[in-house]
Amino acid sequence: MQRLKSWEGILLALFLMTFAGNVVLAPEFLTVQNQVNLFQLSIEKIIVALVMTLIILNAEIDLSVASVMGLSACAFGYMVTQGWPAGGAVVICLGVGLVAGLINAVLIARAGIPSLVVTLAMLIGFRGFARVLVKDQSMGNFPDWFTHLGQDPLVGPLPLALILFVVLLVGLGVLLHRTGFGRQIVVIGTNAEVARFSGLNVARVKTTLFVMSGFVSALAGLLYAARLGSVRGDAASGFELDIITMVLMGGVSIFGGKGTMPGVFLSILIILNLRNGMALTNITGHIQTGVIGILLIASVLIPNLASDLRARRAKAV
């Protein structure tokens, strides 16, 4: 617990430094439009990262999220191109997400196959299905109401996706830290065997999480399609790594059981602010990727080194 507190302290300091640096170096940084753009340009990833936090805390992983996003976006493109009403297509795509999550859940929670294996297979499978639907094309011409929802402000300067992010952040934060279900997620993540012996329904918790992940990923895929106004087979491809990066940098242990929602939120803020600041000061492309890579390495190394050091000191005493 101490480690977590101190980790979030480091994140907070890092965030404040990045934020202050941006304010000083980029005069355009504090404009409302830029603050909205900062979130909006990565909005689909950060929405999915919130659910990924719960899954990793539960000592599982979902590598199929980006493929579910792609599948949902491509299914939408396919149906609209076939002349189906877009409203119905939205509902079906969300259903596809639920089913995708359920398939993962059954294989992991009931059949007992490791989530790394199951979701890796589904990363390939769902993506393949998405590519079959749209082939090598780019599908667009969505109805105006749909692209407006993805591109234009809904309340004040806030677009729909950003509102959904805030709602999910608060909702999942409360679920994780203030409810019995949240405690179950963490207890199972710390030691599934012990949890099972103490009478927790491990399978039900895991099923709920993976279905939730499928649903939210499908929603994020639709938001992506609406924001860009068209889709292609590689929509959202590779996003899973960025999403997992955000969660791990937030101090969530890859072995489960440790981590908090505020930590992940801070990590998201740092990554988005760094990217935005570097872009505004004309540092782009490979250097941006490099800086964030170094940050991730540091975020994995520092806590480990720190605990090593403590262990050694404890031995010495």
Added chain:
Amino acid sequence: MKLTKLGVAITMAAGLLGSTAMAEVIEAKPGQAVNMVLLPKFLGVAVFDQADRGAQEAAKELGNTGTYQYEGPTPENSAAGQIEMLTTATTQKQGVVMISNNAGDQIAPTAEAAQKAGTKVVTWDSPIPSGKGESLFVAQVDFGSIGTVMADMVYDEAGGKGEFAVLSASPDAANQNAWIDAMKKVLASDAKYKDLKLDDVVYGNDQSEESYNRALGLVDKYPNLKVIMAPTTVGIVAAAKAMQDEKLCDKVKVSGLGLPAEMVSYTMNGCAPEFALWSFVDLGYLTYYTSYMLATGSLKGEIGEEFKAGRMGTMKIDADPGRPGAKRVLMGPFTVYNKDNVEAAAK
């Protein structure tokens, strides 16, 4: 009566003035400050670096006291990266963003937002298909005529008949898509090409390895394939190398759009006997010149305006025949390279 006469005279005078204004060749006003960004499809492609050189040459000539940046996304992040960079440029209140669009119409909402905020968007090399959010398109060649050139090169290399396939860039590349469509039209409209059969169009996404594999995939899938037409400088090199590595150059020829320096060995050894290209240095130069004049108000960006674009001579804004409602500045022409002229051009 007098009034009417006067009215007529004024109308005539105005008409005269108007017509001289139309015919007048507009000159640039050097030495002004415009912040400009050249945004290629992505970084690490030789022809885009050449366009950067041309743009810098124009910047020097025009004595622009504003800033100039050449920046692009990484290849695997091209479409989303371009949208992000155009958004950032708008926030920075850049004067003009010159973009070789790789995001199809996905970039249109962002371009419209940029225009609204006062950042002009000029496309070059690859336009916004719908024309939405775009001030002008600086076209390297007439997109219709490139279709004829592609069809003719296939015709030559296939010996007038046989099967061929297209290896393109990305499915969202507006330029390649337009050229392939133009080529299909030419093939269908002239009996000369009736014995040519287009088997497939595949996409290597302008990645060397992906394009290489796609080329080999085509050969496996279509045993009677005679020509691979790759209208992209990355795809054509990859395809030629694939055929050379697999010792297939006697059977399958490669053609398309290529850079002489990258293609010279394949042209000389017969793997890619013929290909075409225009000067990307000139394209970058003309794009910068046009964008500068647009941003400084010398050009209004209206159809019919003629202007002097430095060493490129007099250029004209006209309607883009391929995209209703969109406007273009046509550069042209292109050069067809073969073993007679490729070595000189490669130097």
